[in-house]
Amino acid sequence: MSLRESDIKQGPVCTPGSLGNYLWNDLPDPNKWADCVHCGMCLESCPTYEQTGQEQHSPRGRVHLMKSVAEGKLEINEDFIDPIFACLDCRACTTACPADVDVGGLIEEVRGQIRQAIPLTGWKAFVSKFFLQGVFPHPTRLHALGNLLKLYQKSGLQKLARKTKLIHIMPQHLADMEAILPEISEPVRKKYKHVNVIKAKGETKHTVALLTGCVMDVMFSDINEATIRVLTRNGNDVVIPQNQTCCGALHVHAGDRETGRELAKQNIEAFQHVDRVIVNAAGCGCMLKEYPELFRNDPVWHEKAEEFSRKVEDISKYLYDTGYEIPKAQLNTRITYHDACHLAHGQGIRQEPRAILSSIPGVEMVYMPNADRCCGSAGIYNITHPEMAGAVLKSKMENVPEDVELISMGNPGCMLQMAMGVLKHGRNQKVVHTVQLLDWAYQKEEGKEDRT
Amino acid sequence: MRGKGIHTNDPHIQALARIVGGEKSILYKKEDLLAYDCDGFTVHRHLPKAVVFPKNTEEVAAIVKYCHEHDLPFLARGAGTGLSGGAIPLNGEVIISLVRMKRLISVDLENRRAVVEPGFVNLKLTNSISDRGYYYAPDPSSQYCCTIGGNVAENAGGAHCLKYGVTTNHILGLEVVLPNGEIVEIGENGIPDPPGYDLLGLLTGSEGTLGIVTKITVRILKNPEAKQTVLAYFDRVADASQAVSDIISAGMVPAALEMMDQTAIEAVEAAAFPVGHPKDIEALLLIEVDGISAGIAEQIEAILHICRQRNVREVKVAQNEQERARWWANRKTGFGAMGAISPDYLVQDGVIPRSKLPEVLQQIQQISQKYGLRIANIFHAGDGNLHPLVLFDAEKPGETEKALAAGSECLQACAAVGGSITGEHGVGIEKKEEMRFIFNDEEIIAQTNIRDVFNPKNLLNAGKLFPTPGRCVEVKKG
Numbered sequence: 001m002s003l004r005e006s007d008i009k010q011g012p013v014c015t016p017g018s019l020g021n022y023l024w025n026d027l028p029d030p031n032k033w034a035d036c037v038h039c040g041m042c043l044e045s046c047p048t049y050e051q052t053g054q055e056q057h058s059p060r061g062r063v064h065l066m067k068s069v070a071e072g073k074l075e076i077n078e079d080f081i082d083p084i085f086a087c088l089d090c091r092a093c094t095t096a097c098p099a100d101v102d103v104g105g106l107i108e109e110v111r112g113q114i115r116q117a118i119p120l121t122g123w124k125a126f127v128s129k130f131f132l133q134g135v136f137p138h139p140t141r142l143h144a145l146g147n148l149l150k151l152y153q154k155s156g157l158q159k160l161a162r163k164t165k166l167i168h169i170m171p172q173h174l175a176d177m178e179a180i181l182p183e184i185s186e187p188v189r190k191k192y193k194h195v196n197v198i199k200a201k202g203e204t205k206h207t208v209a210l211l212t213g214c215v216m217d218v219m220f221s222d223i224n225e226a227t228i229r230v231l232t233r234n235g236n237d238v239v240i241p242q243n244q245t246c247c248g249a250l251h252v253h254a255g256d257r258e259t260g261r262e263l264a265k266q267n268i269e270a271f272q273h274v275d276r277v278i279v280n281a282a283g284c285g286c287m288l289k290e291y292p293e294l295f296r297n298d299p300v301w302h303e304k305a306e307e308f309s310r311k312v313e314d315i316s317k318y319l320y321d322t323g324y325e326i327p328k329a330q331l332n333t334r335i336t337y338h339d340a341c342h343l344a345h346g347q348g349i350r351q352e353p354r355a356i357l358s359s360i361p362g363v364e365m366v367y368m369p370n371a372d373r374c375c376g377s378a379g380i381y382n383i384t385h386p387e388m389a390g391a392v393l394k395s396k397m398e399n400v401p402e403d404v405e406l407i408s409m410g411n412p413g414c415m416l417q418m419a420m421g422v423l424k425h426g427r428n429q430k431v432v433h434t435v436q437l438l439d440w441a442y443q444k445e446e447g448k449e450d451r452t
Numbered sequence: 453m454r455g456k457g458i459h460t461n462d463p464h465i466q467a468l469a470r471i472v473g474g475e476k477s478i479l480y481k482k483e484d485l486l487a488y489d490c491d492g493f494t495v496h497r498h499l500p501k502a503v504v505f506p507k508n509t510e511e512v513a514a515i516v517k518y519c520h521e522h523d524l525p526f527l528a529r530g531a532g533t534g535l536s537g538g539a540i541p542l543n544g545e546v547i548i549s550l551v552r553m554k555r556l557i558s559v560d561l562e563n564r565r566a567v568v569e570p571g572f573v574n575l576k577l578t579n580s581i582s583d584r585g586y587y588y589a590p591d592p593s594s595q596y597c598c599t600i601g602g603n604v605a606e607n608a609g610g611a612h613c614l615k616y617g618v619t620t621n622h623i624l625g626l627e628v629v630l631p632n633g634e635i636v637e638i639g640e641n642g643i644p645d646p647p648g649y650d651l652l653g654l655l656t657g658s659e660g661t662l663g664i665v666t667k668i669t670v671r672i673l674k675n676p677e678a679k680q681t682v683l684a685y686f687d688r689v690a691d692a693s694q695a696v697s698d699i700i701s702a703g704m705v706p707a708a709l710e711m712m713d714q715t716a717i718e719a720v721e722a723a724a725f726p727v728g729h730p731k732d733i734e735a736l737l738l739i740e741v742d743g744i745s746a747g748i749a750e751q752i753e754a755i756l757h758i759c760r761q762r763n764v765r766e767v768k769v770a771q772n773e774q775e776r777a778r779w780w781a782n783r784k785t786g787f788g789a790m791g792a793i794s795p796d797y798l799v800q801d802g803v804i805p806r807s808k809l810p811e812v813l814q815q816i817q818q819i820s821q822k823y824g825l826r827i828a829n830i831f832h833a834g835d836g837n838l839h840p841l842v843l844f845d846a847e848k849p850g851e852t853e854k855a856l857a858a859g860s861e862c863l864q865a866c867a868a869v870g871g872s873i874t875g876e877h878g879v880g881i882e883k884k885e886e887m888r889f890i891f892n893d894e895e896i897i898a899q900t901n902i903r904d905v906f907n908p909k910n911l912l913n914a915g916k917l918f919p920t921p922g923r924c925v926e927v928k929k930g
Binding site: 034035036037038039041042043044054055056058061064065068073074077079080082083097098099100101151181296421 | 479481482483484486487488490491492494503505531532533549551553554571573594596597598723724725783786787788789790791792795796797
């Protein structure tokens with residue numbers, strides 16, 4: 001993609017003014033880079049720096065470049081865009097940084113500027129528009145896509161495609177993706193469309209709402225089912241507001257903050273009558289907790305977003321904090337745990353899922369070195385940057401202990417990526433969600449030994 | 453990640469790209485080079501001509517040879533965490549980044565040594581051998597990411613150099629590419645005092661002006677049997693300083709003896725690894741003793757006693773490894789933590805006789821008032837290595853200059869009491885003029901003459917370590 005004069009809209013579109021060569025609405029927050037003193041403590045935490053050794057692909061390098069645009073030393077062009085979009089947005093640098101510099105937040109804000117300055121063109125624009133605006137925000141279309149996938153799997157088409165090697169006409173990384181598609185079943189949002197409240201088993205202690213998510217509900221509705229079972233088993237009434245929508249994380253990561261804001265508003269309203277919003281996808285949970293960032297220039301919505309974000313909690317932390325019943329059945333399995341970036345670095349949740357897993361009788365936890373290192377999934381990064389995502393995944397797989405049966409985690413994107421890692425690197429582990437394992441133990445206790 | 457091929461007509465870039473094997477191992481566009489315009493010392497910024505990423509010694513030698521033959525200035529860079537500007541391309545150098553040469557080549561436990569490539573990260577060495585009961589002693593605060601190659605260049609110290617010495621005490625051998633591209637090996641496989649001049653000692657701490665290190669043999673140590681850490685809060689900085697003197701004069705050699713003052717405490721408590729230090733104390737001491745188990749408890753008791761005699765408000769011993777790790781993370785991220793209370797900072801690295809601590813700290817306080825800039829102090833009190841951190845805002849006109857002047861005065865104060873201008877961060881660009889506080893012109897010329905033996909064209913990292921020659925040249929003529 002080459003940059004032509006006509007591609008650049010003449011800014012600024014609207015207030016508040018501009019900042020060096022950032023000319024567009026929703027300017028990046030200069031306070032975020034003011035905290036960076038260039039000490040370099042972030043370098044080793046960064047997966048793209050690990051792979052390239054190049055500082056423009058390191059957190060402090062990126063902060064330096066983003067600041068340089070604000071200082072007018074650099075323009076928004078292809079060579080600036082490359083390092084900014086090559087960031088996995090994994091937030092590991094935020095954990096490493098002594099001064100708490102919010103590199104991830106900055107990257108997202110600057111991507112917002114980039115996408116306004118240089119809108120995508122051609123094939124990339126089509127794909128981005130089709131998925132980010134055409135599919136994810138629309139549950140019926142998303143479900144239709146799920147049905148298509150289901151049809152593909154059930155009709156024998158999948159077998160045929162694999163058998164005839166027709167699958168190889170796809171780019172390799174998409175073919176890899178196809179290979180690890182989980183079995184598609186009915187989304188819970190559809191299933192519980194006419195159910196107001198899914199009642200707790202026994203006495204109701206709390207009422208919570210569940211964010212069903214888009215990828216989660218289409219690809220992994222069994223995890224949503226497991227989440228509902230675990231919640232109701234532990235005294236929670238569960239509601240599934242039907243007007244909820246995609247969290248917007250993928251849009252914000254891609255620089256489409258406007259759609260992000262629209263989706264945020266819809267979710268804030270959809271969940272306004274509940275006190276707790278439970279999320280089982282780390283990427284979504286992190287986004288919901290960060291909604292206030294999207295409304296920095298809108299005091300009214302900022303306040304609503306603040307109020308909303310306080311209600312959001314990840315399933316593992318929620319169970320850990322409110323108490324859950326320790327299952328009585330033995331699972332007898334050796335597992336390891338992978339920290340989803342947006343759970344560990346994004347939300348600071350590390351011990352809770354481990355505590356839950358260790359509490360299941362017969363589960364032996366095996367330590368994974370660098371467990372909080374990104375797996376390369378990073379939303380749709382594995383589709384936009386397959387080469388880097390593959391290299392990051394390879395490093396990740398080298399850290400997965402040999403002698404475990406399961407790899408547990410709390411994010412659907414990671415689950416797909418790690419499943420691909422298992423396949424590509426000739427490993428034999430199964431990938432599971434933390435809450436699934438707890439659910440299995442409960443099921444076994446109840447005499448239903450059904451490992452889906 | 454990006455389009456293929458080299459898009460420039462510059463024959464030097466094309467030639468260098470051929471040496472390192474193509475576009476993935478060279479940067480030459482302004483957008484990429486900007487990330488290399490400074491290191492951990494951000495006051496001076498210059499764009500390099502290019503950054504190259506060799507994979508092995510031969511490629512380093514070929515790059516150096518090319519630069520030597522074509523009179524291109526060049527320098528080596530590791531993680532770029534240096535605090536004196538040693539890796540800043542003052543003359544538009546070709547930067548030879550060694551971070552892709554990051555292998556741990558071998559570990560020889562029997563003879564207690566390991567061989568690493570220069571881009572190998574300091575802490576990774578300890579992490580790679582700790583399960584076998586060994587570690588690498590030099591522990592600069594940036595050890596999470598700084599490279600051992602960079603440590604050799606700067607002769608890096610760290611919190612534990614009070615007892616274990618600085619980098620030079622742990623280097624057993626080096627493979628070096630000389631500024632003409634020749635590859636030499638120095639050091640005699642760990643012989644304590646090899647015949648001839650101590651070239652290892654000369655190279656270590658030469659700040660990248662004599663050669664480029666491509667392989668390093670280091671000493672590794674057995675983990676101490678026991679370790680205890682004490683945290684002490686003092687209402688008065690004078691009491692804390694006196695406690696430091698008392699501990700040393702009682703004949704103890706703690707592994708580490710660190711001090712932070714009130715402003716420093718404010719920063720670390722506002723940053724990522726707070727401990728919960730009281731905000732109204734003037735100073736805290738972090739003291740660690742290690743060694744064989746027998747005697748540790750007695751040493752701790754003696755230290756607690758000294759602290760109490762010196763009016764300590766509160767003193768406690770770390771109850772477990774997590775608590776100890778927390779205290780150290782809080783201390784070791786102290787410089788970066790300044791970002792939480794100030795947009796920019798400048799760290800100085802003076803050394804003074806321990807007995808002069810209260811006096812010099814008092815002077816630093818006066819310098820702070822004179823310039824209207826806050827100065828935080830985080831330092832290795834045990835060996836009198838001060839780190840005054842001058843806080844400033846580069847966006848405010850004139851403030852950078854004021855900060856530099858204040859920093860320089862701090863060093864002058866150190867030199868005036870018989871101390872030195874650097875303990876472990878190196879001279880680099882930052883303190884080269886301050887070298888005059890320590891050396892007269894003849895002494896400086898004597899040293900640049902040594903440099904000229906190795907680096908006669910002065911293409912390698914020129915303009916660092918010694919003051920600009922102007923005045924020296926005049927002296928020479930005179």
